[in-house]
Amino acid sequence: MSDVKFIDASEWQILPWYSTGGTRAKRVLLHSEDWSEWYFKCSEKKLGKDGKPDKYYKYEFWSEVIAYQVGTFLEIKTLRYDPGINNGEIGCISPLMINNETEDLIEMGRFMTSLNPDFIPKDTKTRHEYTFQLLVDALDAYKLTEYLPVYLETLLFDAIIGNTDRHQENWAFIGKRGFVAQALTEIEQDVKVVGFKRLPMFFRWLFKRIFNHEKTQLNTQAEQMKLYFTKIKGMAPMYDNGSSLGRELSDERVEELLANEQALNRYVENGKCEVHWDNKKLTHFQFIENLLKSSYLQQVQQAGAFIRAWDDEQIKQIVNTIDEKVPADWHSYCIPENRKRLITKLLLLRSQKLKSLLGNGRI
DSSP, X not given: OOOOOOEXXXXXXXXXXXXXXXXXXXXXXXXXXXXXXXXXXXXXXXXXXXXXXXXXOTTHHHHHHHHHHHHHHXXXXXXXXXXXXXXXXXXXXEEOSSOTTTEEEEEXXXXXXXXXXXXXXXXXXXXXXXXXXXXXXXXHHTTOGGGHHXXXXXXXXXXXXXOOOOOTTSSEEXXXXXXXXHHHHHHHHHHHXXXXXXSOHHXXXXXXXXXXXXXXXXXXXXXXXXXXXXXXXXXXXXXXXXXXXXXXXXXXXXXXXXXXHHHHHHHHHHOBOSSBXXXXXXXXXXXXXXXXXXXXXXXXXXXXXXXXXXXXXXHHHHHHTTTTTOOGGGGGGSOOHXXXXXXXXXXXXXXXXXXXXXXXXXX
8 A cells, every 4th residue: 555645735835946947847845834845846748849739748747656656665765756736736746855055966967978078968969978888987987886786776667667768867966065066166157257367366276276277178177076076975866757657648549558468568668768878779678688788787686676576466556546645626637547557557567577687586
């Protein structure tokens, strides 16, 4: 049985300086009683292009809630998400992962782009540079290889939920805000504002000593030094799991997959891993097969130990009871029974595939 809560955040204050726009309504909220900060987001809406209709992934926020419940059942460190309402909208809500006064959330992408400036996340033409090999190199360069098992566990869990969006900002470290890193940031900002030549002599000497003052490398070196001097407290829990569990499927496609076992198996087999392997984008299970053929075999098997706890009946119960706490006024956002059946089938099929690759959990 899951422990899902429905959180009424209608009276919680929105912190506009933290909130973001885009296709998903996202905002940071201040709890009305204990003043803690929470993160709220709705399901994604995509505007249609070239005469195509708009898309609304109505049940997407449930993917976050289900992923948390399944991850917790498997004893995987996952950020808690619960359904909730705010500002007349329904979505999922989670506690902030860091203390904004003393900690920073440092996405893995910062380490990767500092090591490989050719990887520019906003440029789709460089997306192939987002590779497992670069990830491993970045962990090694910053003396963070102890966290590799967590990344491997995340990739294996993504295969189970079918997450197609584990991009460079969707896994992160929690860092302790420190004097040296902050000082470097302030010096770097001074250079951008007043120019190198107008800095006091000591700062010019320090900047040259640290960053070599080579214009082509200045930004990269500054970022490397800031990351190097940041004290890492640990990995953030797994978060942003919304692009999973068939969230993009229309009602018609749900019915089609339920009625056609071959189509369902193809859908499972074809799910893509966002992280590339040697510049190639593979399916989740092709990616895992490559890992199992690599020098990381033993670490992958250890990371997959969570599969031993898998229980089909418990997983079915999690999915079937996930929306029991939703108030009557919001029942139109409960997951339809046929979609629940499909989500359950997807989880069971993917877990069986992962078990098979890992030796049926005999690790």
